[in-house]
Amino acid sequence: MILKSPPIGGLLYISLMAYSEKLAKRIREALSHIKQLEEKAMFGGICFMVNDKMCIGVNLDEIMCRIDPDKEDEALTRTGARPMDFTGHPMRGYVFVHQDAIKKKSELDYWIKLCLDFNPKAKSSKKKK
Numbered sequence: 001m002i003l004k005s006p007p008i009g010g011l012l013y014i015s016l017m018a019y020s021e022k023l024a025k026r027i028r029e030a031l032s033h034i035k036q037l038e039e040k041a042m043f044g045g046i047c048f049m050v051n052d053k054m055c056i057g058v059n060l061d062e063i064m065c066r067i068d069p070d071k072e073d074e075a076l077t078r079t080g081a082r083p084m085d086f087t088g089h090p091m092r093g094y095v096f097v098h099q100d101a102i103k104k105k106s107e108l109d110y111w112i113k114l115c116l117d118f119n120p121k122a123k124s125s126k127k128k129k
Contacts, residue, residue, distance in 0.1 A: 019045035019058040023099055027056060027063065030112050043086065053124045056115045062096045065111050068118040069093040075114060093118075 024046050031037055031048055038049040045059035057064040064084060067075055069092045075081055080101020083090035102108040 018060070020061050020099060023058045023061070023063060023102075026108060027058065027112070030108065031056075034116075050116065050119050051124075053119055053122045055119050055122075056112060059096075061099045063099070063102065063108075063111060065095045065097060065115050066118060066122060067093055067095060067114045068121065071114065071118075078110075 027048055028039075031050070034050055036051045038052075040047050040049055042054075042057060043059050043064070045057055045064070047057035047064070048055050054066050056066065065075075072083075072093060072095060075095055076083065078097075078101070080098040082096050082098075084094035084096050085091070097111055102111065
């Protein structure tokens with residue numbers, strides 16, 4: 001939820017922004033070469049599924065990266081990275097990265113590569129019947 005400043009004499013209003021479309025578009029373009037790619041609404045944002053597994057997503061103004069847990073400590077030393085803590089405690093192998101830390105293509109590419117490198121090893125969630 002974002003509070004917008006009112007124009008002089010205007011009313012304060014609230015914008016409900018689930019995720020940055022600009023970030024989603026950048027990720028979509030970076031993953032355009034992936035044959036088995038699906039987009040799903042998830043966590044109030046959007047998730048890009050690769051080979052039926054959660055790979056990378058966008059929530060508000062951050063990307064959510066599913067990476068190798070063995071590389072998480074190193075990844076968390078990068079600017080703008082923090083543990084994913086939806087449930088109140090960090091989830092191993094999941095990292096949030098703020099959009100300000102991925103303005104350059106090379107910065108976003110670093111995270112996308114980490115996600116894609118881990119994807120073949122990642123477990124897929126069970127399909128609902």
